[in-house]
Amino acid sequence: MEAHLLEWLNLSVRWVHMITGVAWIGASFYFVWLENNLNRVNPKSGLAGDLWAIHGGGIYHLEKYKLAPPTMPDNLHWFKWEAYFTWMSGVALLCVVFYLNPTLYLLAPGSTLSGTEGVLLGIGSLFAGWFIYSFLCDSALGKRPALLGFILFVLLIAAAYGFSKVFSGRGAYLHVGAVIGTIMVGNVFRIIMPAQRALVAAIAENRTPDPALPAKGLLRSRHNNYFTLPVLFIMISNHFPSTYGSQYNWLILAGIAVAAVLVRHYFNTRHNSQKYAWTLPVGALAMISLAYVTGPKPVTEVAKAPAAIEYQPLPETALGGGLKPAAPAEPAAAPAAAPAQASIDFDKVHGVIQERCAVCHSAKPTSPLFSTAPAGVMFDTPAQIQQQAARIQAQAVASQIMPLGNITQMTQQERDLIGTWINQGARTN
Numbered sequence: 519m520e521a522h523l524l525e526w527l528n529l530s531v532r533w534v535h536m537i538t539g540v541a542w543i544g545a546s547f548y549f550v551w552l553e554n555n556l557n558r559v560n561p562k563s564g565l566a567g568d569l570w571a572i573h574g575g576g577i578y579h580l581e582k583y584k585l586a587p588p589t590m591p592d593n594l595h596w597f598k599w600e601a602y603f604t605w606m607s608g609v610a611l612l613c614v615v616f617y618l619n620p621t622l623y624l625l626a627p628g629s630t631l632s633g634t635e636g637v638l639l640g641i642g643s644l645f646a647g648w649f650i651y652s653f654l655c656d657s658a659l660g661k662r663p664a665l666l667g668f669i670l671f672v673l674l675i676a677a678a679y680g681f682s683k684v685f686s687g688r689g690a691y692l693h694v695g696a697v698i699g700t701i702m703v704g705n706v707f708r709i710i711m712p713a714q715r716a717l718v719a720a721i722a723e724n725r726t727p728d729p730a731l732p733a734k735g736l737l738r739s740r741h742n743n744y745f746t747l748p749v750l751f752i753m754i755s756n757h758f759p760s761t762y763g764s765q766y767n768w769l770i771l772a773g774i775a776v777a778a779v780l781v782r783h784y785f786n787t788r789h790n791s792q793k794y795a796w797t798l799p800v801g802a803l804a805m806i807s808l809a810y811v812t813g814p815k816p817v818t819e820v821a822k823a824p825a826a827i828e829y830q831p832l833p834e835t836a837l838g839g840g841l842k843p844a845a846p847a848e849p850a851a852a853p854a855a856a857p858a859q860a861s862i863d864f865d866k867v868h869g870v871i872q873e874r875c876a877v878c879h880s881a882k883p884t885s886p887l888f889s890t891a892p893a894g895v896m897f898d899t900p901a902q903i904q905q906q907a908a909r910i911q912a913q914a915v916a917s918q919i920m921p922l923g924n925i926t927q928m929t930q931q932e933r934d935l936i937g938t939w940i941n942q943g944a945r946t947n
């Protein structure tokens with residue numbers, strides 16, 4: 519029952535997070551586009567430019583003022599709640615997904631941190647990220663935006679590296695995303711909104727607005743602009759085990775972020791010139807290269823058929839009430855005397871999967887954590903196991919994402935056994 523309620527809580531919070539995130543990023547893309555495409559030739563007096571557009575069956579005429587209209591309108595629309603709600607629902611989602619069950623989802627299998635320490639580290643990093651970022655922007659580096667951008671990039675990748683040492687692959691990725699998301703919303707809340715309020719107040723009181731504030735706001739909103747694409751990738755990265763599940767997940771994230779920033783740069787500059795059109799093919803090439811380097815290892819390397827598999831029955835406590843983080847996976851068994859391609863007996867594979875996976879992945883999970891099969895994946899029958907062979911390979915052989923938190927203490931030999939069975943064609947007889 520509890521697991522079922524949690525699933526619906528997850529669903530609702532995730533949905534809200536997605537809706538508000540779409541609203542926030544959508545508005546932000548739209549205004550960047552608007553700014554870049556304003557017609558600035560011979561604007562009417564007081565205007566910076568204007569733009570005509572057609573959408574949804576209506577024709578719109580938008581005008582941007584150099585500073586402000588002669589009289590302020592009664593109803594000026596502000597864009598902030600989509601940002602605030604994206605962040606709040608994001609933090610709620612972090613709690614529902616990671617912090618409610620840190621040993622299963624957040625911590626790396628075998629991590630020396632306790633669940634509480636992991637949660638505190640996660641939350642602490644959001645605030646630390648914001649303060650370090652904000653300090654750097656306000657320092658002398660703020661005057662050297664390219665250098666600042668480079669330093670921020672290096673720091674974020676360093677954070678990804680650090681997270682990858684203590685958190686699960688997903689936990690690490692999501693926390694990099696949460697740190698960046700917190701910086702973005704912090705920029706809106708602490709810098710951009712106050713600057714806009716000061717501007718509106720100055721106009722209302724007929725004062726000249728302090729130019730320092732908008733300049734600060736501009737740097738921050740430029741950062742937000744370049745953050746969007748990497749963050750969007752991180753938010754969907756859960757679907758791609760070859761990224762977060764890799765030992766080099768932090769490097770892969772760096773590669774994807776570079777491609778994303780390059781592509782964003784093209785879209786930020788294309789109205790002026792095609793000077794950066796090269797970023798598109800380079801971005802595509804980067805993705806192809808990443809696909810290549812993250813690809814499955816050649817068969818000869820994987821297929822070290824272990825001669826005999828020693829089962830290590832689970833201690834009774836492992837799946838009872840008190841779930842403990844499992845010991846780190848053992849190093850791969852030396853392939854020394856293994857007959858190169860002994861045909862794997864399906865019964866052995868079946869036994870491993872029943873013991874290590876089916877406690878959760880079953881129509882009736884025996885694990886107290888799940889009331890239905892997680893992700894709809896069930897391993898009750900040989901046919902189901904065979905049908906899911908490619909996904910099993912991705913989750914438990916090529917990466918060690920499953921079993922979650924290695925809660926059922928799967929050994930490296932067992933992973934090798936399943937890998938060899940899949941390489942031999944995943945036969946069930």
Ligand code: HEC
Pocket residue numbers: 757871874875876877878879885887892893895906909910913914920921922925926928
């Ligand atoms: C403690 C419970 C648990 C155990 C044990 C477990 N899993 Fe999972 N598995 C999950 C959960 C939860 C998800 C779903 C959603 C997610 O990815 O967070 C999942 C998702 C999956 C998916 C679908 C992922 C995708 O999106 O393609 C596969 C495949 C999978 N597990 C395979 C395995 C295999 C193989 C084993 C055993 C080696 C295993 N799992 C053991 C909990 C478990």
